[in-house]
Amino acid sequence: MMLKIMVLSDKLQEQSARAEAIQKRAAAKIESGLADMDRTIDEAMRRHMSAVREDVAREVLAGSRESVAQFTSELEDLKRHMMDFAQFSVDMERKMDKTGKILAKRFILPAALLAVTMSAVIAAAIWLGTHYRNVIENSKIEAALLEQYENSALYLCDSKYLCAKTTKTPTQYRKQGYVFIAPKNQAGK
Known part of the structure; x- marks a missing residue:
């Protein structure tokens, strides 16, 4: 053009x-x-x-x-x-x-x-x-x-949490190979 x-x-x-x-x-x-x-x-x-x-x-x-x-x-x-x-x-x-x-x-x-x-x-x-x-x-x-x-492997877990599938997830946060993702305003709580 x-x-x-x-x-x-x-x-x-x-x-x-x-x-x-x-x-x-x-x-x-x-x-x-x-x-x-x-x-x-x-x-x-x-x-x-x-x-x-x-x-x-x-x-x-x-x-x-x-x-x-x-x-x-x-x-x-x-x-x-x-x-x-x-x-x-x-x-x-x-x-x-x-x-x-x-x-x-x-x-x-x-x-x-x-x-x-x-x-x-x-x-x-x-x-x-x-x-x-x-x-x-x-x-x-x-x-x-x-x-x-x-x-990425992002999904809704229990219809209210955003979960991501990772390769190295600590045992305490694992739930069927997914990790909970907290919203920005709730991060670190």
């Missing part, structure tokens, strides 16, 4: 290690995704700002005589695009946070539950092993006593 418990414990530990490895891989993927998202955002901002600078420089160099209203409109469009991009970044960050929480619920909590369960199983196995070891020891003692009792 202890061998089965040890095998079960080993299997549970292996499963726990596998779950932990899965969790680490998922965390690495999340971190990698966040790093990729940061790089993508930085690159998009650089490209966008570069394009804006180029557009502004081109307009200034070409000497366009656009009205201030049109420039303000384009600036507002640029602001709106930047706000949209900022909102996109916030949404992506929220999605990544949500994904992280989902992964935590799917891997970390079950791993903790598995660890608690394994601890309970191991504790129960240890307690049961100790309990049944004591039961077996007591049963062995009782069996030895019963065997000794079976191998």
